[in-house]
Amino acid sequence: MWQPDRRPGRPVYRQIAERFERLIRQGELTAGSMLPAERKLASELGVNRSTVIQAYEELRASGLVVRTVGSGTRVAGGSASPLHPADWRTYLDAGTMLPNSDAMRRIRTGLRKEAGLVDFASGELSEALFPSETIRDIFAGQPYDGPLGYDDPQGYGPFREALAAFLSHRLRIATSASSLLITSGSQQSLFLIMQCLLRKGDAVAVETPSYCFSLPLLQSAGLRVLPLPVGREGIDPDDVERLHQKHRLKMLFLNPNFQNPTGSVLPAERRARLLAIAEERGIPIVEDDPFSLTAFDGRPPLPLKAEDPSGRILYVGSLSKIAASGLRVGWLAGPQEIVSRLADARQQMDFGMSVIPQWLAAKLIEGEAFDRQIGRLRRQLSERLDELRASLDFHLPGLVSFTPPDGGLNLWVKWLGEGDPRLMRTLERALSAGVAYVPGQVFGAEEASMRLCYARPEAGQIEPGIVRLKGVLAGGE
Amino acid sequence: MWQPDRRPGRPVYRQIAERFERLIRQGELTAGSMLPAERKLASELGVNRSTVIQAYEELRASGLVVRTVGSGTRVAGGSASPLHPADWRTYLDAGTMLPNSDAMRRIRTGLRKEAGLVDFASGELSEALFPSETIRDIFAGQPYDGPLGYDDPQGYGPFREALAAFLSHRLRIATSASSLLITSGSQQSLFLIMQCLLRKGDAVAVETPSYCFSLPLLQSAGLRVLPLPVGREGIDPDDVERLHQKHRLKMLFLNPNFQNPTGSVLPAERRARLLAIAEERGIPIVEDDPFSLTAFDGRPPLPLKAEDPSGRILYVGSLSKIAASGLRVGWLAGPQEIVSRLADARQQMDFGMSVIPQWLAAKLIEGEAFDRQIGRLRRQLSERLDELRASLDFHLPGLVSFTPPDGGLNLWVKWLGEGDPRLMRTLERALSAGVAYVPGQVFGAEEASMRLCYARPEAGQIEPGIVRLKGVLAGGE
Numbered sequence: 001m002w003q004p005d006r007r008p009g010r011p012v013y014r015q016i017a018e019r020f021e022r023l024i025r026q027g028e029l030t031a032g033s034m035l036p037a038e039r040k041l042a043s044e045l046g047v048n049r050s051t052v053i054q055a056y057e058e059l060r061a062s063g064l065v066v067r068t069v070g071s072g073t074r075v076a077g078g079s080a081s082p083l084h085p086a087d088w089r090t091y092l093d094a095g096t097m098l099p100n101s102d103a104m105r106r107i108r109t110g111l112r113k114e115a116g117l118v119d120f121a122s123g124e125l126s127e128a129l130f131p132s133e134t135i136r137d138i139f140a141g142q143p144y145d146g147p148l149g150y151d152d153p154q155g156y157g158p159f160r161e162a163l164a165a166f167l168s169h170r171l172r173i174a175t176s177a178s179s180l181l182i183t184s185g186s187q188q189s190l191f192l193i194m195q196c197l198l199r200k201g202d203a204v205a206v207e208t209p210s211y212c213f214s215l216p217l218l219q220s221a222g223l224r225v226l227p228l229p230v231g232r233e234g235i236d237p238d239d240v241e242r243l244h245q246k247h248r249l250k251m252l253f254l255n256p257n258f259q260n261p262t263g264s265v266l267p268a269e270r271r272a273r274l275l276a277i278a279e280e281r282g283i284p285i286v287e288d289d290p291f292s293l294t295a296f297d298g299r300p301p302l303p304l305k306a307e308d309p310s311g312r313i314l315y316v317g318s319l320s321k322i323a324a325s326g327l328r329v330g331w332l333a334g335p336q337e338i339v340s341r342l343a344d345a346r347q348q349m350d351f352g353m354s355v356i357p358q359w360l361a362a363k364l365i366e367g368e369a370f371d372r373q374i375g376r377l378r379r380q381l382s383e384r385l386d387e388l389r390a391s392l393d394f395h396l397p398g399l400v401s402f403t404p405p406d407g408g409l410n411l412w413v414k415w416l417g418e419g420d421p422r423l424m425r426t427l428e429r430a431l432s433a434g435v436a437y438v439p440g441q442v443f444g445a446e447e448a449s450m451r452l453c454y455a456r457p458e459a460g461q462i463e464p465g466i467v468r469l470k471g472v473l474a475g476g477e
Numbered sequence: 478m479w480q481p482d483r484r485p486g487r488p489v490y491r492q493i494a495e496r497f498e499r500l501i502r503q504g505e506l507t508a509g510s511m512l513p514a515e516r517k518l519a520s521e522l523g524v525n526r527s528t529v530i531q532a533y534e535e536l537r538a539s540g541l542v543v544r545t546v547g548s549g550t551r552v553a554g555g556s557a558s559p560l561h562p563a564d565w566r567t568y569l570d571a572g573t574m575l576p577n578s579d580a581m582r583r584i585r586t587g588l589r590k591e592a593g594l595v596d597f598a599s600g601e602l603s604e605a606l607f608p609s610e611t612i613r614d615i616f617a618g619q620p621y622d623g624p625l626g627y628d629d630p631q632g633y634g635p636f637r638e639a640l641a642a643f644l645s646h647r648l649r650i651a652t653s654a655s656s657l658l659i660t661s662g663s664q665q666s667l668f669l670i671m672q673c674l675l676r677k678g679d680a681v682a683v684e685t686p687s688y689c690f691s692l693p694l695l696q697s698a699g700l701r702v703l704p705l706p707v708g709r710e711g712i713d714p715d716d717v718e719r720l721h722q723k724h725r726l727k728m729l730f731l732n733p734n735f736q737n738p739t740g741s742v743l744p745a746e747r748r749a750r751l752l753a754i755a756e757e758r759g760i761p762i763v764e765d766d767p768f769s770l771t772a773f774d775g776r777p778p779l780p781l782k783a784e785d786p787s788g789r790i791l792y793v794g795s796l797s798k799i800a801a802s803g804l805r806v807g808w809l810a811g812p813q814e815i816v817s818r819l820a821d822a823r824q825q826m827d828f829g830m831s832v833i834p835q836w837l838a839a840k841l842i843e844g845e846a847f848d849r850q851i852g853r854l855r856r857q858l859s860e861r862l863d864e865l866r867a868s869l870d871f872h873l874p875g876l877v878s879f880t881p882p883d884g885g886l887n888l889w890v891k892w893l894g895e896g897d898p899r900l901m902r903t904l905e906r907a908l909s910a911g912v913a914y915v916p917g918q919v920f921g922a923e924e925a926s927m928r929l930c931y932a933r934p935e936a937g938q939i940e941p942g943i944v945r946l947k948g949v950l951a952g953g954e
Contacts, residue, residue: 027788028656095673097822130625148607148801184827196572311504324625328831345574350661354805354834
């Protein structure tokens with residue numbers, strides 16, 4: 001990063017001020033943008049905070065920034081600039097991709113800013129659960145020998161081979177390398193399906209509550225979203241039949257195993273009925289399956305795809321919830337013609353995925369190292385869930401209800417306390433109190449509820465987090 | 478990959494037949510899909526070719542496949558299956574992302590299939606030009622210590638810091654980590670700009686010829702594309718003025734340095750006029766700049782962005798043409814509000830990029846290793862261009878004309894031979910003769926022309942490639 005020149009002759013505060021002046025005049029920092037916090041910038045540059053204050057004061061004196069106690073320093077409105085910075089405002093409203101929801105953006109900002117926050121909000125593993133050592137060993141143990149040029153847009157061949165074996169061995173899914181598309185997490189698979197196989201206005205049925213609603217994906221694609229209520233036993237296949245008769249469903253989006261956020265698993269009898277209806281009505285199913293292998297007892301419920309007799313299921317999975325989300329390695333298994341169409345479209349988006357994480361993933365899912373990872377993960381997730389249950393029972397007795405899942409990362413909690421605590425509104429106070437959750441409303445839930453991810457806080461953080469939550473939720477408004 | 482069970486008792490040909498039967502009945506292999514070539518499958522499974530033939534014959538006997546001499550074995554039409562495989566056909570026509578052009582798909586298939594083909598078509602570096610050793614050394618020399626969880630959707634912080642320093646040092650672009658968005662190659666930057674900052678029907682001006690036309694990106698976004706003719710000195714700023722008056726341009730897409738495919742560099746006087754017009758008319762510019770650092774003389778022409786006084790330029794770059802395309806590391810530098818909007822949208826597409834290639838890229842662009850890479854690259858590119866020029870002069874004298882560029886990877890060649898050889902139609906014969914080029918029409922060119930990339934064939938392949946090309950082009954139809 002930029003560093004001031006420390007030789008005598010040019011005061012450091014002037015150099016800092018000049019640097020920001022340049023960025024503002026060039027339009028890199030536009031009207032309203034925040035300058036870095038004084039303390040943070042001082043520590044990054046290795047200077048006294050007073051030096052930064054002096055620089056910011058100088059910028060204020062020239063009318064380039066506005067300083068407000070408590071909320072920091074911002075770039076002043078357009079008039080301060082002698083040039084006419086490009087007016088980008090009209091461009092910001094264009095395009096078809098809607099911005100993320102306010103709640104999710106607020107949570108993300110909170111997580112970035114507040115150190116020490118107990119994070120029940122991010123639906124991912126904590127650092128301690130990633131296979132960090134195995135990854136270091138793989139890179140250190142064998143020279144990188146994957147390709148460095150543009151690769152097959154369907155994904156790195158040896159990884160697809162290894163993955164076909166992995167899916168067959170661990171989840172009894174019969175597939176082949178040529179029926180697999182490697183994507184940047186399951187997110188990209190879902191994006192491609194919605195953008196390339198559906199049209200604006202198409203009716204699709206989505207579990208409700210569902211993490212799908214936390215993303216603007218469905219709305220960005222302009223789909224008509226019909227809710228499939230999820231109970232303890234997942235969705236009711238009769239609802240699918242009913243919705244189809246009324247709306248002619250073009251697709252079902254389901255997460256049958258350890259559903260996010262409820263944790264429910266669709267029972268065998270419902271699966272059979274669901275598949276029969278899909279077969280009879282000709283409705284394709286997108287099965288999102290990030291969690292099966294986390295089953296605490298080591299016996300994962302089989303995915304629907306394991307019994308897909310007619311190529312009706314697009315199966316979407318990833319390493320994000322069982323190894324590490326930062327690898328951004330996901331996949332889609334489906335009929336070859338669909339896979340080629342999506343691979344062709346993804347070439348337009350990003351020209352295919354970096355081979356390096358795929359090279360790593362091929363080694364990560366092979367053999368005993370992965371058994372160890374999954375074994376450790378299952379034990380620790382189950383322990384953390386126990387800690388969370390005990391903390392909720394002890395600190396919020398009679399105020400919450402939940403059904404503990406047998407796998408997955410999330411506990412779905414209903415709020416029973418008197419007076420609707422409007423979990424969406426209390427979120428702001430929770431973030432200030434050092435604890436984050438996702439309000440049920442974000443997932444499309446109607447009643448007061450929230451998703452608590454027990455995989456993200458490290459062991460030992462869970463109880464303190466619930467104590468903070470109690471302070472916010474049970475402490476009165 | 479799947480392997481037959483070699484213990485006695487179950488004939489291997491039966492196992493192979495059963496495996497394909499399962500894939501066909503499950504709809505993984507749909508009507509019309511090709512089964513692997515006999516010889517290829519035999520070698521992959523380590524069995525005799527006759528075993529594969531026996532298996533395929535059995536599948537044919539059950540009506541599951543159709544075998545045609547010379548064109549291989551395909552899955553039979555739907556009627557052969559006792560189940561009703563999902564009908565995906567209607568889904569394949571939906572969505573807004575158009576498929577890639579036939580010519581480009583044909584070239585890619587050709588490149589995958591024909592071993593020994595001399596590839597003047599792919600616009601990328603050859604294996605020998607990638608910094609393979611440096612990459613191996615980086616991974617071997619220091620344990621991976623980047624994050625493994627979801628990271629900032631704008632990109633890995635330390636890489637953005639390193640990149641800001643790199644852009645300032647090497648190309649005099651003043652930017653900061655917070656004004657940079659890391660993308661999967663420049664392709665993803667362009668996709669995000671077109672999908673998020675523009676609306677259907679918006680008028681944009683694009684250099685013609687331009688590699689942009691080889692991608693369906695512009696049409697997928699529904700933009701009204703207006704051509705800016707490119708001559709030896711790049712585009713004429715007066716054309717921008719003229720187009721704007723008539724169509725009210727919303728954006729300009731330019732590649733001012735070593736333009737792809739023509740190799741032209743926009744001269745200083747035209748730059749100044751262009752920027753003045755963009756300033757006066759309020760037209761933002763997307764500057765795609767993959768090649769500047771390849772300047773053979775080591776003195777790259779400065780990007781427009783180096784003199785962007787009012788934040789009007791979205792600058793797009795990548796490591797693809799100067800290090801390795803398979804890393805998929807690209808970037809966009811622009812005003813922070815635009816960068817955040819695009820980062821937010823990209824979260825919907827793929828939830829951000831894998832950190833590992835970014836961790837690697839941060840180390841790759843720092844210090845002397847990069848100087849060595851660029852030095853070697855410049856020398857070798859310049860040598861290969863010399864070889865290409867000499868070969869063209871010797872083997873196709875009077876039949877081609879070209880202006881050799883001072884950097885970049887591509888030579889733009891006009892065909893002067895009598896009788897229009899319709900370079901689009903001769904492509905098929907060229908692929909059979911073992912040489913690939915991209916016909917000018919793919920780039921939107923009107924006259925007979927083609928792009929020859931001299932970076933992709935290894936040294937020593939260039940002359941034999943041109944000899945083959947002569948056989949096709951000058952040998953009469």
